[in-house]
Amino acid sequence: MIKQTLLFGNRAYLSLKLNQLVIELPDIPEKPKQPITRPIEDIGILIIESHQVTLTSALLSSLLENNVAVITCDSRHMPNGLLLPLSGNTIQSERYLAQISCSLPLKKQLWQQTVMSKIANQGEVLKIWNNKESKCMAVWSRNVKSGDPDNLEGRAAAFYWRNIFIENPHFTRQRDADDCNALFNYGYAILRAVIARALVGSGLLPTLGIHHHNRYNAYCLADDIMEPYRPYVDNVVMEIIREHGTDISLTPAIKKKLLTIPTIDVKIGKLTRPLMIAATMTSASLSKCFNGESRKILYPEIICKQQG
Known part of the structure; x- marks a missing residue:
């Protein structure tokens, strides 16, 4: 079952009752008399964007027990923490x-597969938005x-970002910029939470x-494994930019x-999920590699149609 992604951008009181997330929204006059509820087991990611969101420790504990990734945001409303x-x-x-x-040779082989998949998917995104091979x-x-x-x-990334924007060939990929870079950064934060949650579940x-x-990075493996998935985020952002x-x-x-990034259809093996x-x-495939049951990570392939 696809888990829900919930975002709270305004003042809210969140609590737990009978394994349900109970949501109270005091700033909405027409709010229903009864609080809104969502089954905890149906939630995959919960994003706390507003600094006026209050939640109980019982709720937080239940969310983590159900492998819910909880994302906190800074004063700019950008994700800055992951529980x-x-x-x-x-x-x-x-x-x-x-x-x-895990041996160093195996790590190198797994990174090789990761980079190969990432570059291949980036190439497909370029074809989609540049209409050329x-x-x-x-x-x-x-x-x-x-x-x-x-x-x-690195060479592929430099080429990719130079050529992804036909309308803006001088675009520079930056982590702290407030232009359309913010869309990429926000999307990657959601993706990182999805991948980290999956790793913990395995x-x-x-x-x-x-x-x-990086000695200061608590999610190095998530940052490794999300690389071939990044082009899916890029494709969503490009759709938004093409429209706006x-x-x-x-x-x-x-x-x-x-x-909607967690619900995007992707082709993985012979399946679409x-x-x-x-x-x-x-x-799960990475865990099998670590256990010696396999030598191959199962990564997705871009299946988007070319844009008109």
Whole structure:
């Protein structure tokens, strides 16, 4: 079942009753007499954007027990924190040991697969929005070596961001810009939560990456595994920009569109599944790699139609 993504951008009181999220909205005069309720088990991601949201500790505990990713936001309404459960799998300690014991050659092979998939999906996005073949992306994807010693990921990324905007060839990808970069950043934050949640559900430690290893990053593995999924976020953002232009702000309507990212249909193997479900398939396949049951991570392929 596809889990719901809930965002609270205004003052609200959130509590728990009979395994239900109870929502009270004091700023809405026409609010129903009875509080709004949502089953905890149906929630996948909960985003607390407003600093006037109050929630009980009982609710927070229940959310984490049900592997709900809870995202907090800063004063600019941009995600700045992610809460996940300490235990998300019945054999978590066994999975942790297998992950920690992963050899360097295997890590390099897994990163090779990750980069190959990411570049291939980026190439498809360029085809969708530029209506032309990007042969260099296909070549780079095929030629990635174990561990990517030639940094083809970086070369492909530079080419990708130079060519994704036909209307704005001088676009620069930045993490803190307030232009359309904010849309990418917001979408990636949602994606990161989806991937981290899936990893925890598979009994993996999202901190211990196969490539990323920043000492201050608690989600290195999530940042690794989300790479081939990023082009799906890019495609959603490009749809928004094509409709509204590049001079666009992160309005509630735009956020609503970005919140559909977990439900995007993706092709993974021979199946078509919502992105959130695909993420669990990817994390499960990664766990098998750590356990020695497989040597291949199951990543999705872009299946979007070209835009007119």
